[in-house]
Amino acid sequence: MRENNQTSATEFILLGISDQPEMRMPLFFLFLAMYVMTVTGNILTVIAIQSDAQLIHAPMYFFLSCLSLVDVCFTSIILPTMLLSLLGRQGQGGTISYSGCLTQMYFFLALGNTDSYLLGAMAIDRYMAICNPLHYATVMSQRLCLLLLAISCLISHLHSILQTTLTSFIIFCGSNRIPHFFCDIQPLLKLSCSDTSTQELLGMTETLAVIMTPFMCIVVSYARILVTVLRVPSAKGKRKAFSTCGSHLTVVTLFYGSITWVYFRPLSSYAAVKDRVAAVVYTVITPMMNPFIYSLRNRDMQNALKRVVGRKTS
Known part of the structure; x- marks a missing residue:
C-alpha cells in the first residue's frame, strides 16, 4: 500500500512567510521595499568601489564588492x-516545479556559502592589516585575493x-505543500515519506565541515587581533583598531547566528514558523543591512558613495 502512495513530485506549493491571510499584502509591500533596498544598496556599493582608484585595489574593498554582488544574486x-507566494491565492501560496525547486536550492546553497567564505577571507584580511601591517601589502596581493575568491566559489558549488544531489534522491508522497518561502533542505526532508537518515547524517556532517571552515578562520583571526590590540598602549589606538573590525563582526554575528539556529539542529526539532523567521535574517535582512553596516562608520566608503550619488544627480 505504501508503494502506491509514493510519488515523484512534479511541483511544490510554497506556503510563504506567513500563515495569516490578513498579513499577506502588508508583508508583500514590506519585502518588496526590502528587496529594492538590498539591490540598490549593494549595487551602489559595487559602483562606488569600482569607480574609486584607491578602493578598487584595496583587498578589503575587493572582498566587499564581491560580497555585495553575491548578496544581490x-x-x-x-x-x-x-513575493509571488504572498500574491498567491489565500491558503495556496505560490507554486514551483520540482526542477525549479532543486535549481533554487542549488543556487541558494552555492551563493550562501560563498557569502560565508568571503566573510572568512575578510577576517584574514583584517588579521593581516592589524597583526602584520609591515607584510600586509606583500601577503594580501591581488593574486592571493583572486585565489581566495576562487576557493570560496569552488568549495561552495561543490557543497x-x-x-x-542527496535531496534529489528522497521520495515525496501525499502533501506537496512546503511550509517555507523557498526550497530549503530541512522543510523538504520533513516533507519526505522515505528514510532520510542518510541525507540527514551526510548533510549535517558535510555542512558542518563546510560552514565551520570559514567560521574557524574568523574565530582564530579575531582571537589574534584581540591579543594584538590589547597590547596597544593607547586607548585611541585600540579604538581605531577595533573600529576597522566592528562592521565585519556585526555581519558575521547576524549571518552565523541565524544559520546555526536553522541548520545545526536535529530534523525532529524543525519548527516551521521559527525557522522561517530565522531564515529571513540571513536571506533578507543581512544582505539588505550589509551596505549600511559597512558604510556607517567607514569614511572612505561614505566619500565614494557621495561621489557616485553626486554624479548620478548632477
Whole structure:
C-alpha cells in the first residue's frame, strides 16, 4: 500500500512567510521595499568601489564588492519567489516545479556559502592589516585575493552539488505543500515519506565541515587581533583598531547566528514558523543591512558613495 502512495513530485506549493491571510499584502509591500533596498544598496556599493582608484585595489574593498554582488544574486534567488507566494491565492501560496525547486536550492546553497567564505577571507584580511601591517601589502596581493575568491566559489558549488544531489534522491508522497518561502533542505526532508537518515547524517556532517571552515578562520583571526590590540598602549589606538573590525563582526554575528539556529539542529526539532523567521535574517535582512553596516562608520566608503550619488544627480 505504501508503494502506491509514493510519488515523484512534479511541483511544490510554497506556503510563504506567513500563515495569516490578513498579513499577506502588508508583508508583500514590506519585502518588496526590502528587496529594492538590498539591490540598490549593494549595487551602489559595487559602483562606488569600482569607480574609486584607491578602493578598487584595496583587498578589503575587493572582498566587499564581491560580497555585495553575491548578496544581490543571493537575494534575487529567494525574494521573487517569496513575493509571488504572498500574491498567491489565500491558503495556496505560490507554486514551483520540482526542477525549479532543486535549481533554487542549488543556487541558494552555492551563493550562501560563498557569502560565508568571503566573510572568512575578510577576517584574514583584517588579521593581516592589524597583526602584520609591515607584510600586509606583500601577503594580501591581488593574486592571493583572486585565489581566495576562487576557493570560496569552488568549495561552495561543490557543497551545493552534493546537497542537491542527496535531496534529489528522497521520495515525496501525499502533501506537496512546503511550509517555507523557498526550497530549503530541512522543510523538504520533513516533507519526505522515505528514510532520510542518510541525507540527514551526510548533510549535517558535510555542512558542518563546510560552514565551520570559514567560521574557524574568523574565530582564530579575531582571537589574534584581540591579543594584538590589547597590547596597544593607547586607548585611541585600540579604538581605531577595533573600529576597522566592528562592521565585519556585526555581519558575521547576524549571518552565523541565524544559520546555526536553522541548520545545526536535529530534523525532529524543525519548527516551521521559527525557522522561517530565522531564515529571513540571513536571506533578507543581512544582505539588505550589509551596505549600511559597512558604510556607517567607514569614511572612505561614505566619500565614494557621495561621489557616485553626486554624479548620478548632477
